[in-house]
Amino acid sequence: TTVARLMGQLYAAIGALEKGQLIETDRSGLVAGYVGQTAIKTQEVISSALGGVLFIDEAYSLCSGGENDYGREAIETLLKAMEDHRDELVVIVAGYDEPMEAFLSSNPGLESRFNKYFYFPDYTGEELMGIFQLQCKKNGYTLSEEAEKLAKEAFNKMYEERSDNFGNGRDVRNRFEDMVSRQSDRIAQMESPSKEDL
Numbered sequence: 001t002t003v004a005r006l007m008g009q010l011y012a013a014i015g016a017l018e019k020g021q022l023i024e025t026d027r028s029g030l031v032a033g034y035v036g037q038t039a040i041k042t043q044e045v046i047s048s049a050l051g052g053v054l055f056i057d058e059a060y061s062l063c064s065g066g067e068n069d070y071g072r073e074a075i076e077t078l079l080k081a082m083e084d085h086r087d088e089l090v091v092i093v094a095g096y097d098e099p100m101e102a103f104l105s106s107n108p109g110l111e112s113r114f115n116k117y118f119y120f121p122d123y124t125g126e127e128l129m130g131i132f133q134l135q136c137k138k139n140g141y142t143l144s145e146e147a148e149k150l151a152k153e154a155f156n157k158m159y160e161e162r163s164d165n166f167g168n169g170r171d172v173r174n175r176f177e178d179m180v181s182r183q184s185d186r187i188a189q190m191e192s193p194s195k196e197d198l
Helices: 002-013 037-049 059-063 071-084 097-105 108-113 125-138 145-160 169-188
Strands: 022-025 052-057 089-094
Touching: 002 022, 002 052, 002 089, 022 037, 037 052, 037 071, 037 089, 052 059, 059 071, 059 097, 071 089, 071 108, 089 097, 097 108, 125 145, 125 169, 145 169
Parallel strands: 022 052, 052 089
Antiparallel strands: none
């Protein structure tokens, strides 16, 4: 998402896009539950993205529902819009490697229009720890030596035992939010916590 936003800003800066705004969506933002409604819903999202970047996260979910799924209608609407608005719309689709390959090969129009790929390797344990430390610093939290040691071990383990659904930065954010919640529970039991306790 961050890279898509930056690309929108870069394209606007060089004059390739008029505004460079990022419109972020996923299947739920494009697909409706009734016949004929998906094209309208998808067209509305596309209209809001004209002059900028339309970013579709987990795009493979659009083709995962079989032949009669409304996701296919969203794909057809999207492909037509990409052709009709080729000078005023950038579309970026994102997701895990293998499902994205299946998505692109599900429709000949997708393969021909999406022909530039960026692969982002998973963050290492050390990089995850760096992200965690940035979160702590940004929010005014200080780690004790013991907490830092345990966090390093936890993030190395998280990386080594990662599955196909590994969330990278999202997993770090979840761990950070869990830490803040646990700290709040501890502090709530103190009568008059000091600034250092906080």
